[in-house]
Amino acid sequence: MGIGTTRARLTVLSLLIGFNGLACGSSPSSAPLTADAFGAQYKFADNEISGWTQDPSDPYSTYTGEEYVQKVDGAAGAYTEKGCRVTMYQSLVGPDPDLCTVLAMDFVTDTQANTMFTWKKQDQNATIVIPPYDASVAIASSTLTGMNVIAHFKASYFELALSGFGAQTGQCTACPVAVQFLDMLKSKTK
Amino acid sequence: MPANPSPKRRDFLKTAAAGAAGAVGLSALKFDKLFAQSTGGWVNGMPINPAIDNKRVICCHDTKMLTSTPANNSFTTTNNAVDAAVVASNLDEMAMQLAQKTTAAEAWGTIFRSSKPWASTRVAMKTNGIGGTTTNRPKWAIYKKICDVLVGLGVQPANIVLFDACDDASSYYNPYISLTDSTKIRAAQTSVRAAGMGGFAAVTLTNATAISIAADLNSGAIDILVNVAACKMHNGTGGKYSYGSCTLCMKNHLGTFTDASKAQHSDNLHNLQALFEINKHPAILGGTPVRQQLCIVDALLSNGASGPGGGWDNRTDRLVMGTFAPIVDYLSATNILLNSTLMASSPIPQAGITAAATILPQFLTSFGYAATDPQWIAYEASSPLAINPSGTGGTSGTGGTTGAGGTTGSGGTTARGGTTGSGGTTRTGGNTASGGRAGGNTASGGRAGGNTGMGGTSANGGTSANGGTSASGGSSQTDTGGTTATVGTTSAGGSSSTGGTATTTPTGGTSASTTSVASASGGSPITGGTNSAASAMGGMATSAPSASGGSRMTSTTAAGGGPGSGCSVAGGGRPATRWGAMLALGAMVAEKLRRLVGNGDHSS
Numbered sequence: 001m002g003i004g005t006t007r008a009r010l011t012v013l014s015l016l017i018g019f020n021g022l023a024c025g026s027s028p029s030s031a032p033l034t035a036d037a038f039g040a041q042y043k044f045a046d047n048e049i050s051g052w053t054q055d056p057s058d059p060y061s062t063y064t065g066e067e068y069v070q071k072v073d074g075a076a077g078a079y080t081e082k083g084c085r086v087t088m089y090q091s092l093v094g095p096d097p098d099l100c101t102v103l104a105m106d107f108v109t110d111t112q113a114n115t116m117f118t119w120k121k122q123d124q125n126a127t128i129v130i131p132p133y134d135a136s137v138a139i140a141s142s143t144l145t146g147m148n149v150i151a152h153f154k155a156s157y158f159e160l161a162l163s164g165f166g167a168q169t170g171q172c173t174a175c176p177v178a179v180q181f182l183d184m185l186k187s188k189t190k
Numbered sequence: 191m192p193a194n195p196s197p198k199r200r201d202f203l204k205t206a207a208a209g210a211a212g213a214v215g216l217s218a219l220k221f222d223k224l225f226a227q228s229t230g231g232w233v234n235g236m237p238i239n240p241a242i243d244n245k246r247v248i249c250c251h252d253t254k255m256l257t258s259t260p261a262n263n264s265f266t267t268t269n270n271a272v273d274a275a276v277v278a279s280n281l282d283e284m285a286m287q288l289a290q291k292t293t294a295a296e297a298w299g300t301i302f303r304s305s306k307p308w309a310s311t312r313v314a315m316k317t318n319g320i321g322g323t324t325t326n327r328p329k330w331a332i333y334k335k336i337c338d339v340l341v342g343l344g345v346q347p348a349n350i351v352l353f354d355a356c357d358d359a360s361s362y363y364n365p366y367i368s369l370t371d372s373t374k375i376r377a378a379q380t381s382v383r384a385a386g387m388g389g390f391a392a393v394t395l396t397n398a399t400a401i402s403i404a405a406d407l408n409s410g411a412i413d414i415l416v417n418v419a420a421c422k423m424h425n426g427t428g429g430k431y432s433y434g435s436c437t438l439c440m441k442n443h444l445g446t447f448t449d450a451s452k453a454q455h456s457d458n459l460h461n462l463q464a465l466f467e468i469n470k471h472p473a474i475l476g477g478t479p480v481r482q483q484l485c486i487v488d489a490l491l492s493n494g495a496s497g498p499g500g501g502w503d504n505r506t507d508r509l510v511m512g513t514f515a516p517i518v519d520y521l522s523a524t525n526i527l528l529n530s531t532l533m534a535s536s537p538i539p540q541a542g543i544t545a546a547a548t549i550l551p552q553f554l555t556s557f558g559y560a561a562t563d564p565q566w567i568a569y570e571a572s573s574p575l576a577i578n579p580s581g582t583g584g585t586s587g588t589g590g591t592t593g594a595g596g597t598t599g600s601g602g603t604t605a606r607g608g609t610t611g612s613g614g615t616t617r618t619g620g621n622t623a624s625g626g627r628a629g630g631n632t633a634s635g636g637r638a639g640g641n642t643g644m645g646g647t648s649a650n651g652g653t654s655a656n657g658g659t660s661a662s663g664g665s666s667q668t669d670t671g672g673t674t675a676t677v678g679t680t681s682a683g684g685s686s687s688t689g690g691t692a693t694t695t696p697t698g699g700t701s702a703s704t705t706s707v708a709s710a711s712g713g714s715p716i717t718g719g720t721n722s723a724a725s726a727m728g729g730m731a732t733s734a735p736s737a738s739g740g741s742r743m744t745s746t747t748a749a750g751g752g753p754g755s756g757c758s759v760a761g762g763g764r765p766a767t768r769w770g771a772m773l774a775l776g777a778m779v780a781e782k783l784r785r786l787v788g789n790g791d792h793s794s
Contacts, residue, residue: 072320074460078425123541144504164262167535
């Protein structure tokens with residue numbers, strides 16, 4: 001076996017590792033994804049959820065580590081100090097007047113993602129359960145126009161801001177939409 | 191267009207000097223120094239606007255400012271729900287309440303000042319470009335109204351610019367901006383970060399490193415800074431709620447100042463001391479007149495649980511206005527953001543409430559104020575509070591916008607007792623009392639009026655102040671007006687005034703003799719009684735009509751002590767200073783001297 005063959009195998013191996021990393025995304029054992037690769041993993045294509053498309057006035061974006069500061073300024077610290085490594089931000093427009101902003105964050109380990117979720121759940125006093133998801137996995141708090149959802153799957157942590165649904169004081173009218181997004185995010189998390 | 195209206199201050203000083211300083215031999219020059227505005231940033235006690243008390247904050251509640259609850263959080267949907275005409279009308283009324291002027295034109299002319307002709311005056315309006323389309327940010331209707339006011343004064347639309355030097359806000363506001371279309375915000379296109387503000391300039395701060403600022407603010411090329419902030423919770427670095435749990439006018443300047451090395455970052459500024467430092471900086475509070483002249487919190491919609499980058503989650507239907515950001519923020523946070531009733535649909539997290547209890551008071555103490563200082567003046571748009579016409583401290587006891595305590599007589603010719611004014615029956619004189627203050631905390635004239643003294647916290651014209659219901663001299667009076675001057679419940683040493691039917695014997699005043707005073711609020715002539723009260727200042731007087739401000743005794747003069755002392759000098763809400771005390775004391779001494787040499791006519 002020549003050197004060239006060895007190199008070729010190493011190259012293939014590297015590609016496989018890289019590809020595996022891309023596929024696994026948030027697996028703690030894989031090579032860390034770039035912000036762009038992580039974002040691509042979770043980005044919603046137009047009508048991937050029927051009726052929901054990219055908001056043309058609010059560009060899709062990704063951030064590395066504390067660069068998320070660019071999006072939310074001082075509020076980024078709440079995430080980066082708990083281990084957020086990269087962030088994807090996407091704003092989607094649904095059936096009028098529904099809107100959904102999606103934050104997907106790589107916390108590197110399941111534990112850190114869970115820590116983020118637990119802190120946020122307690123901080124926001126989130127109590128709206130979104131069946132079939134258990135409250136330890138996804139939960140929401142009402143706003144005047146909808147609800148803010150937090151969730152975590154493996155090492156990834158998510159926030160959805162759903163508006164256009166009215167306050168969720170009685171029946172959770174936003175829950176079915178939240179479930180659609182959560183199901184998709186879960187399926188994107190390898 | 192008139193140029194700079196700031197000479198009003200000088201006129202006032204001239205009047206004050208004529209009325210009192212002349213008597214005590216202080217020069218007008220000293221008064222100029224006394225009231226000169228800083229060009230070097232914040233100094234404790236400094237008036238942002240000599241005609242408006244730093245501590246005065248107006249809050250208007252009106253559910254009609256939104257035609258309906260916006261269906262979603264988008265910037266467009268939210269702004270479409272705003273009734274710009276109602277917002278404009280409310281801002282006019284708020285300006286009148288803030289400046290205590292009976293017309294909007296007068297009020298705005300009092301609030302906005304420039305050392306340049308209006309046509310060459312440059313104005314920057316801080317906005318906020320953080321987050322995305324669903325982030326809560328100030329409504330366009332507010333900027334439109336302020337621009338209309340400025341253009342009405344003579345400012346050129348091309349000389350007005352909205353900016354956020356940290357996060358580009360142009361995509362949000364530019365659709366609402368035009369140099370010529372009067373249905374839009376008449377201003378230049380929104381600055382892309384600092385590009386429209388002369389670029390960035392490095393600044394050295396004690397509490398943050400590697401910081402830049404919009405250059406035209408730092409150089410003073412911008413004459414007027416208007417700070418408009420959305421009403422939002424802030425969870426601070428690491429979720430520690432380390433900025434008082436809010437992002438309002440002060441925090442809005444993380445975006446006037448930014449990190450020098452990284453675009454769209456203000457990480458280095460995210461600590462409480464840096465927040466205070468930049469809000470004392472000459473770029474913000476320097477200039478003559480002071481650059482940041484108006485602070486508005488847009489609380490039509492507020493963020494409770496959602497952080498600074500989030501969408502609004504509560505409908506609070508309020509606008510807040512003041513001249514001094516730390517107090518505007520303190521009061522907005524305590525009365526709106528931390529109000530669980532108003533923020534019921536999505537309240538601030540408990541950790542934020544807990545942190546605010548210790549951090550918010552620092553908004554005051556770091557600028558030399560105490561928790562008892564701020565004045566939250568809230569009203570329903572349908573029933574605005576009375577505004578005192580100027581100059582009437584006298585007979586009617588209103589204290590007047592300007593009146594009271596004046597140089598001459600009741601109510602004062604010139605005013606200034608003003609906004610606060612002494613004399614008022616109650617509030618009319620104003621809550622705060624300028625004249626009062628002036629006479630001041632320290633001053634004799636001042637002390638005389640009011641429970642706490644003119645000058646005192648509540649001051650002349652204040653609820654209980656001179657002329658006030660319970661009158662000057664107040665119960666605890668101890669001051670020059672007489673250690674005792676007081677007469678308690680009613681009248682007071684207060685010269686005269688107040689009303690009272692009352693009265694117990696003034697305890698204390700030198701000559702305090704009387705009893706049964708008639709009333710007179712506002713320093714109006716004492717109507718009643720020959721014996722009327724002793725006066726405050728020392729309890730000298732007697733049966734004379736007195737003026738508001740209080741104390742005074744002899745006929746023609748006013749309150750606050752010696753002729754025109756205290757009040758007139760002090761003026762509208764200006765914080766008391768030892769100079770004011772000296773002045774008032776001087777006036778009192780002069781008065782006593784006059785009496786000794788037979789110069790004083792103490793009859794009415």
